[in-house]
Amino acid sequence: MRVSQPHVLRNAILALAVGGFGIGVTEFAMMGLLQNAADDLAVSISDAGHVISAYALGVVVGAPVLATLGTRIPRKHLAVWLMVLFTVGNLSAFFAPTYPWLVLTRFVAGLPHGAYFGVAALIAASLAPATRRAHAIAMVMMGLSVANVVGVPAATWLGQTFGWRWMFVFVAFIGVLAVVLIGRIVPFLPADPGASPLRELGALRRPQVWYALLTGVVGFGGFFAMYSYIGPIMTSVTGLDAAWLPLVVGLYGLGMVLGNLIGGRLADRSVIGGIVLGLVVTCALLAVFAVLVHWPVTALLLVLLIGASGSVLVPGLQARLMDVAADAQTLAAALNHSALNIANALGAFLGGLVISLGLGLVAPIVLGSLLAAAGLPILGLSVLRQRRTGSASA
Numbered sequence: 457m458r459v460s461q462p463h464v465l466r467n468a469i470l471a472l473a474v475g476g477f478g479i480g481v482t483e484f485a486m487m488g489l490l491q492n493a494a495d496d497l498a499v500s501i502s503d504a505g506h507v508i509s510a511y512a513l514g515v516v517v518g519a520p521v522l523a524t525l526g527t528r529i530p531r532k533h534l535a536v537w538l539m540v541l542f543t544v545g546n547l548s549a550f551f552a553p554t555y556p557w558l559v560l561t562r563f564v565a566g567l568p569h570g571a572y573f574g575v576a577a578l579i580a581a582s583l584a585p586a587t588r589r590a591h592a593i594a595m596v597m598m599g600l601s602v603a604n605v606v607g608v609p610a611a612t613w614l615g616q617t618f619g620w621r622w623m624f625v626f627v628a629f630i631g632v633l634a635v636v637l638i639g640r641i642v643p644f645l646p647a648d649p650g651a652s653p654l655r656e657l658g659a660l661r662r663p664q665v666w667y668a669l670l671t672g673v674v675g676f677g678g679f680f681a682m683y684s685y686i687g688p689i690m691t692s693v694t695g696l697d698a699a700w701l702p703l704v705v706g707l708y709g710l711g712m713v714l715g716n717l718i719g720g721r722l723a724d725r726s727v728i729g730g731i732v733l734g735l736v737v738t739c740a741l742l743a744v745f746a747v748l749v750h751w752p753v754t755a756l757l758l759v760l761l762i763g764a765s766g767s768v769l770v771p772g773l774q775a776r777l778m779d780v781a782a783d784a785q786t787l788a789a790a791l792n793h794s795a796l797n798i799a800n801a802l803g804a805f806l807g808g809l810v811i812s813l814g815l816g817l818v819a820p821i822v823l824g825s826l827l828a829a830a831g832l833p834i835l836g837l838s839v840l841r842q843r844r845t846g847s848a849s850a
Contacts, residue, residue: 734766
C-alpha cells in the first residue's frame with residue numbers, strides 16, 4: 457500500500473519514530489544511572505550491569521520470537537501491542553521491589569525492541585514510494601538517534617534529580633504516547649493472507665539472510681569495540697576531564713542523526729553501495745582515530761564522524777534483509793536488531809579482551825577498524841552468490 461498524500465506518510469513515520477524514541481531512551485539512559493541503581497539496591501556495579509545485559513538479551517530473544525508469532529496480526533496492530541508490552545515492562549521496572557525483579561522487568565522491556573523496529577520499518581517501507589523506501593526506514597530509526605541527543609540526557613537528569621526509577625515513568629509515558637499516535641495516525645495495513653510462523657521461519661533457510669546478519673554483526677561490532685570504552689579512552693588517552701563526557705555522548709548522538717539521514721538516501725540509490733561505503737568509511741575513520749585520539753579537538757570531531765558512519769549502515773542493512781527475505785520479511789526485519797545487539801556484545805567483549813591482554817586503550821579502536829573491514833568480504837560473498845544464482849533471496 458503506497459500513500460499518495462505526503463502528509464499521511466510523514467505523520468505515520470513520526471508516530472512510529474516516537475516509539476523508537478522511547479526505546480532509545482530506555483536502552484541507553486540506564487547506563488548513566490547504573491551507579492544510582494546499584495547504591496539503592498545494595499548491589500555491586502558489576503551486578504548492576506546485568507540490568508543492561510538483561511535488556512540486550514531480551515532484544516535478541518524477543519525479535520525473532522515475537523516477529524514470528526505476530527505474522528498474522530495486521531502490522532499496525534502488531535506495532536501497537538509491541539509498544540504496549542514495552543510500556544508495561546518499563547512501568548514494572550519502576551515498581552520492582554528487588555534486584556532480581558528489576559533484571560526480569562528489563563528483560564521483558566527488551567523483548568519488543570527488535571520486533572517493533574522490524575514491523576515499523578516494514579510499515580514505513582510499504583507506505584513510501586519505492587524510490588524513498590530506505591529513507592522512510594531511516595526516518596523511523598531517527599527516533600532512536602534523537603533519543604541519544606535529547607531523550608537520554610533528559611531521562612538521566614530526571615533520574616539523578618528525583619530518583620533513578622523515575623526514568624522508567626518517563627519512558628512509560630513516551631510508550632503510552634506512541635500507542636495513542638500509532639493507533640490514531642498510522643494507516644491500517646492488513647496482514648499478508650499467506651503469512652504464517654512457519655513461512656517466516658523459512659527466512660532462516662536462506663543463506664543471503666545469514667550473510668546480511670553476519671555483515672551487521674561483524675561490521676557494526678567494529679564500531680562497538682571502540683564505543684564501549686569511549687569513556688576511559690577519552691579521559692585516559694585523550695586527557696579530557698570526565699565532565700566533558702556528556703559532550704562526547706552528545707556528539708555521538710548527533711552523528712547518529714546525520715548518519716541516519718545520509719544512510720537512508722544512500723540506500724535508496726544503492727543498498728549494497730550504501731553498506732559498502734558505511735563499512736569503508738567506518739574502517740578508515742577508526743584507523744585515523746587511533747592516531748589522532750591523543751588530541752582533544754580531533755578526538756571530538758572523530759567521535760561525531762564515527763557516530764555518523766556507523767549509523768549509515770543501519771538503513772542499508774535493514775533494507776538488505778528485507779530484500780533477501782522474500783516472503784518472510786517480518787522476521788528478517790526484526791532480526792536486524794538482534795544482530796546489532798549481538799554486535800554490541802561482540803564488540804564490547806573483544807575490545808575488553810585486547811585491553812586485558814595489556815595492549816592499551818587504543819587497541820579497541822584498532823580492533824574496531826579491523827572488524828569494520830572484515831564486514832566487507834562477508835558482504836562480497838553475498839553479492840557473488842547473488843550474481844551466481846541471479847536472485848537476491850537465494
